[in-house]
Amino acid sequence: MVDERIFIKGNKDGINAVVNMNKFVDYEDMVQTLVERLKKGKRFYRGSVLTIIADLTDIDEKKQRKLRDLLFDEVLIRDCIFKDKREKEVKMFSGVYEGKTRFIQKTIRGGQHIDYPGNLVIIGDINPGSEVTAFGNIIVLGKLRGRVHAGANGNKKAVIAAFSLQPEVLQISGILTISPDGEKPQYPEVAKIKDDEIIVEPYLPNKFI
Missing domain, CATH: 2.160.20.70 (Pectate Lyase C-like)
Structure with missing residues (x-):
């Protein structure tokens, strides 16, 4: 059965995780689910650039940094990019x-x-x-x-x-x-x-x- 809450797909630079925030109880529920999903494919995602596409209205920079650090530790990704569904991209580091x-x-x-x-x-x-x-x-x-x-x-x-x-x-x-x-x-x-x-x-x- 397809999980409609989080859709994960590869791209030329790494992987996209499209998150439907309306399907979760709260932000913490989303974080736990996302980490568990990515950990299942850790050997494939290790060293990848992860782009999280979601409604960032209630996900401020502090929450983004916390999630990014968690994914670095748990999944060993190389970089994490947050992209608002309104096409406002926030990259945590540059250069x-x-x-x-x-x-x-x-x-x-x-x-x-x-x-x-x-x-x-x-x-x-x-x-x-x-x-x-x-x-x-x-x-x-x-x-x-x-x-x-x-x-x-x-x-x-x-x-x-x-x-x-x-x-x-x-x-x-x-x-x-x-x-x-x-x-x-x-x-x-x-x-x-x-x-x-x-x-x-x-x-x-x-x-x-």
């Missing part, structure tokens, strides 16, 4: 900071492996012999000298940025490169995919914010 983000305030030492289903911000260095993997972006406020893999779930829009970009291996989605020999620039750089190749550019704040 480099889009999606769930974890901050790590320490240096990642050789032999350590960090894996996260979202964005990672490392306040410290990534030392040689260490590995850092993320579904989203990897931002390093220090020296990047280990192995890093952004967009590990196939996200080609992910970027890798560091104050000093000197990776052993750098990978975005399924595209991999190594750091060239020679003198390293003394300014922050950003690596991204362009025309199915990884390119590295100087960090320009107005371009990436």
Whole structure:
């Protein structure tokens, strides 16, 4: 039997969840039902962008953030977009900071492996012999000298940025490169995919914010 309260369908960017708020007792009833439905397909939805389409009249920003965080934890989605049936789209994050983000305030030492289903911000260095993997972006406020893999779930829009970009291996989605020999620039750089190749550019704040 089709559940008329929540209709879930895939799209080119992830999945849509069309919610009929009139079919629920209250907001909490909707949240519980939505989470239970998505958890049943967790292995398929993990790392996806979820768009929730509903009447947002009584779902304020605080409730949206609470639901988004719950879905990040329970279903491991990459991002959550709320779209009003009146076509007013509210995206929780934009640009480099889009999606769930974890901050790590320490240096990642050789032999350590960090894996996260979202964005990672490392306040410290990534030392040689260490590995850092993320579904989203990897931002390093220090020296990047280990192995890093952004967009590990196939996200080609992910970027890798560091104050000093000197990776052993750098990978975005399924595209991999190594750091060239020679003198390293003394300014922050950003690596991204362009025309199915990884390119590295100087960090320009107005371009990436």
